[in-house]
Amino acid sequence: MAYILELLNSPQSVGWVQYHLGIRWRYPDKKQYLQPEKNKMCVEEDHVDIHHPMQYWLARASSQLAGEPFYHVFYPACAWLFEMHLARRSILMLSLMMYIGQGLKDILKQPRPSSPPVIRLESTYTTEYGMPSTHSVLGVTVPYSFLLFFSYSYQIPPVYYNYAMIWAALVVSSRIYLGMHTLMQVLVGVAIPGFSINFLAPYIVQFDEFQLNGSATCAGLITAAMFFMSGLLFFLDQTIDPLTNTLKWSTSRGDTAEILGWCSGFLVGSRWIHLNPPVSDVPTYLREYFIESPAFHCLFRFLTGAIILGPGTLLVRKVFCHLFIVVNGVRTQELFRSKKLPLVEWPYKFLAVFSSAVIATYVIPTAFRKIGLW
Numbered sequence: 001m002a003y004i005l006e007l008l009n010s011p012q013s014v015g016w017v018q019y020h021l022g023i024r025w026r027y028p029d030k031k032q033y034l035q036p037e038k039n040k041m042c043v044e045e046d047h048v049d050i051h052h053p054m055q056y057w058l059a060r061a062s063s064q065l066a067g068e069p070f071y072h073v074f075y076p077a078c079a080w081l082f083e084m085h086l087a088r089r090s091i092l093m094l095s096l097m098m099y100i101g102q103g104l105k106d107i108l109k110q111p112r113p114s115s116p117p118v119i120r121l122e123s124t125y126t127t128e129y130g131m132p133s134t135h136s137v138l139g140v141t142v143p144y145s146f147l148l149f150f151s152y153s154y155q156i157p158p159v160y161y162n163y164a165m166i167w168a169a170l171v172v173s174s175r176i177y178l179g180m181h182t183l184m185q186v187l188v189g190v191a192i193p194g195f196s197i198n199f200l201a202p203y204i205v206q207f208d209e210f211q212l213n214g215s216a217t218c219a220g221l222i223t224a225a226m227f228f229m230s231g232l233l234f235f236l237d238q239t240i241d242p243l244t245n246t247l248k249w250s251t252s253r254g255d256t257a258e259i260l261g262w263c264s265g266f267l268v269g270s271r272w273i274h275l276n277p278p279v280s281d282v283p284t285y286l287r288e289y290f291i292e293s294p295a296f297h298c299l300f301r302f303l304t305g306a307i308i309l310g311p312g313t314l315l316v317r318k319v320f321c322h323l324f325i326v327v328n329g330v331r332t333q334e335l336f337r338s339k340k341l342p343l344v345e346w347p348y349k350f351l352a353v354f355s356s357a358v359i360a361t362y363v364i365p366t367a368f369r370k371i372g373l374w
Contacts, residue, residue, distance in 0.1 A: 008183040008184040010182065011115075011118045012117055013182065014113045014118045014179060014182055014183070015113075015119070015179075018118065018177065018179060021055060021177060022049075023050055023051075023177070024048070024049050024051070025047065025048065025049070025116070025119065026047050026048060048121075055177070058170075059121075059173070059174040059177040060121075060178070062170035062174040063135060063171065065138075065167065065170065065171050066134075066135040066137075066139045071094070071262065075087050075262065075266070075360075076309060076360040076361075076364075078090065078146075079365075080301045080360075080364065080365075080368075081301060081302060084361065085208065088208060088266050088267065089145075089149045089204055089205060090142070090145050090146045091259075091266050092208060093141060093149075093197065093200065093201070093204055094141050094259065094263075096204075097137050097141045097193050098141075098259045099256060099260065100137075101134040101189065102255070102256040105128060105129040105130075105131065105252055106233060106253075108131045109129050111129060111130055112185075118179040120179040121177075121179055122178045128250050128252040129250070129252070130180075131184070131188060132185055133180070133181040133186045133188070134189060134255075135171055135174075135175050135180075135189070136171065136172045136181070136185075136186045137189045137192050139170075139171025139172055140172075140189075140193040141197065143164035144164050144197055145201070147161065148197060148198070148201050149201070149204075149205075172186055211271065212274055219267070219271055222264070222267065227260075230256055230261070231257070231342075231347075231350075234257075235342065254349050257346055258349050258350070261351065261353035262356075262357045264350075265355065265358045269357055269358040269360065270362070272358075273362050273366065276366075301368065305360070308363070308364055308367070316351075316352045316355040316356060317348075317352040320347070320348040321344070321352070324343070325339075325344055328341065328343050328344055
């Protein structure tokens with residue numbers, strides 16, 4: 001058993017998988033094929049050979065199914081095209097799973113597989129710890145929680161669960177292929193939602209109904225709790241970076257603040273739209289036109305929402321970023337350094353994404369109501 005655990009957590013195993021999938025050092029050591037020649041350890045195009053480019057691009061695309069840009073598109077689209085409560089409950093589950101995963105990373109502090117022998121083909125998340133793989137957490141949580149909550153209202157063909165399995169398998173396998181996690185880190189990432197989604201789903205539904213119909217004070221307390229929970233991770237890990245002699249910075253904390261900001265904004269915005277029913281004297285000519293063309297109706301909703309949400313998100317991000325830089329008195333520092341300070345990154349990312357979620361779940365649906373399309 002100890003040997004199996006060591007094998008699953010070994011970077012050599014990841015390097016072996018990459019080698020047999022066609023990712024190899026261009027100048028390997030003559031005695032150890034998983035090691036590059038000395039002084040040639042940089043992961044650059046002239047130091048790495050990718051023998052199957054289609055596999056590489058499939059892995060990169062699959063990895064994005066659990067990346068930040070994805071949920072900026074997926075959950076608003078669910079709210080506009082399917083049902084608001086489905087998107088809201090799914091993102092509640094996602095936020096809980098992500099918070100557990102990111103918290104465990106900063107508690108366990110297990111590094112990613114070392115390079116070499118592993119060839120890292122993704123640089124975005126190299127500052128994070130490795131255990132567990134939060135991409136794997138999201139890769140399982142997103143499709144299965146969506147289908148689970150969908151099944152509460154509708155009957156789902158069994159083949160859809162096969163699609164969810166393919167989705168999860170693509171995300172999970174991409175983390176090994178790109179050299180970002182060991183086999184053990186990926187398995188733990190899969191196990192977290194795998195063992196908890198079905199158990200937690202009824203409580204997510206109860207909480208959703210409670211906050212939707214509860215008092216404004218209760219909704220405000222939930223938002224404040226999520227805000228401070230997201231900030232807790234910024235101060236959980238006090239490791240000092242030896243290169244800068246400052247607290248070690250990681251992308252994981254900002255990502256968690258954004259996901260909790262999305263969740264909180266979804267709760268607030270959808271609650272407002274729920275408590276303000278549509279008026280009866282809205283124009284109906286567009287609705288009558290789109291009845292004959294539901295596909296065009298969905299396309300119109302999505303494109304109109306994206307046109308409003310995209311620039312709105314960019315605007316609020318810049319406003320909150322510079323606001324908290326000024327509030328914390330770090331205007332004299334370089335922008336990329338000041339954005340990484342905990343008291344800047346935490347509130348700016350949470351509140352910027354919170355505002356975007358409110359735009360997606362209240363402002364845009366209200367605009368659709370005004371023209372009779374909600």
